[in-house]
Amino acid sequence: MGHTLSIPLLQKKKTPKVLFLTTEPPENIKAEWPFYQNWFLPQMIRERGAVVELRCWRDPDLDAASFSTYSSITFLWCNEYHQHPKDFPDFVRKVLVPAQRQNPSLHIFNDPTVVLWNTDKHYLLELVEAGYRVPRSKFVDVSQHTHASLTTIIKDFSHSTPLVLKPAISGSARNTHLIRDPRGFTSDDTAYLERVLAEGTNGELILQQYEEGISSGEYSLIFVNGQHTHTIMKIPQAGEYRCQGEYGGSTKEIAAADVPRCAADAAQQIWKFLESKVGKPENETSVWTGSPLVYARIDGIIKDDAFILMEIEAIEPHLWLEAGSGGEALEQLCSVFIPDRK
Structure with a gap:
């Protein structure tokens, strides 16, 4: 047998x-x-x-x-x-x-x-508490204010220096406004305040110290799978404070050797901070399995030889995969979606 x-x-x-x-x-x-x-x-x-x-x-x-x-x-x-x-x-x-x-x-x-x-820029407050440098910010619930009380808050926040106003939930500099001199509002300043008071904002309104260094360019450091793959500089048009292309902004690729060490080091630490958020429940009754952190764009400027964090994009950032220096990030992303199938 x-x-x-x-x-x-x-x-x-x-x-x-x-x-x-x-x-x-x-x-x-x-x-x-x-x-x-x-x-x-x-x-x-x-x-x-x-x-x-x-x-x-x-x-x-x-x-x-x-x-x-x-x-x-x-x-x-x-x-x-x-x-x-x-x-x-x-x-x-x-x-x-x-x-x-x-x-x-x-x-x-x-x-x-x-x-x-x-989703909500209140996350900036956590980063301040963690020791990272962020423009001085104040969050205001406009639904609780009149034009007079909001004006008082703005002038108390910034007596004579420019400040930026924007919703806590927003993107692409939408509904963002620069008050150049809070001692005397322009007609545009007044119109902006009247609009947000009448229509409200997505989330609270952020009052944020305007950083003059933005005129020299904002660094966007792109991370995929924990690696700092490439860097883009966004440069606003002369006289403009917003870097986006729809406002006349331009971009250029920055070679790895030309990225300021303070920016690279701070961004790497911020990535680790983001990783610490993975899979953590919002409250005691929610238990989530979590997924790895795969991508993020960390934006900031240089001031007094230090990196000032402007924002983190970890939902749907423009990662400049199409840039000449974006090839590594593209390969890393593809490997995430198509793991080794041998």
Whole structure:
């Protein structure tokens, strides 16, 4: 009687199934932003063997069960999320987090706790407490104020030096205003205050000391998988305080050797600070599994040989993957979505 030879079957790894969340229907994004900076990323991941889908997180037909079928979900296409200051956090808490509980192998990039923390610029106060340098800031609930009381707060905050006003939940310098001299408001200053008092703001209103150094350029240090992969400098147009292209700003790549040591060191420490946020519950009753921190952009200026943090973008940052120096970051991102399948 012969012997039966038992040969274990090799398990073929499942094809990665990747979802890019969008705020607007995907077809609208290409129409509105044909040169969108992350446009080619889904296609590159698809070409490397993954199933890639783009779906609007506001689609009422999507629930936790449908999201749990993916191997990874990312916010990198989630522009304009801040236009939905209540619905977006609710979606993360009530849909994405339960999906991850249903499927513990589901990775969400970036981690939901980091994303929720990063939606509101109150996070800057935590960074100040942790010892990082941030422009002096004050948060004001405009719904509790009149024009007279808000004017008093502004003048008490900054007697004679310029200050920037912006919503705590915002992006791309939207609804941001520079008061150049709080001792005498211009008609534009008055109109801005009247508008925020009448219409409100997404989150509280931030009063922030204006940093003159922004005119020399703002460093954007890009991190992927814990590595500082490349750096871009954003430069405002002469006479402008906003760096974004829609306000005439320009950009240039900064060689690694030319990045100020104080900026590189501070940004690396800030990345570690972000990592400490991964998977931490918001309260004692919530327990989250968490996903690795994958990407972030850390923006700041140099003042008195020190790095001044302006903001952290860890939800849907422009990572300048299209830049000549962005190749390493692009490879790192692709490896996250398509791990070794041997």
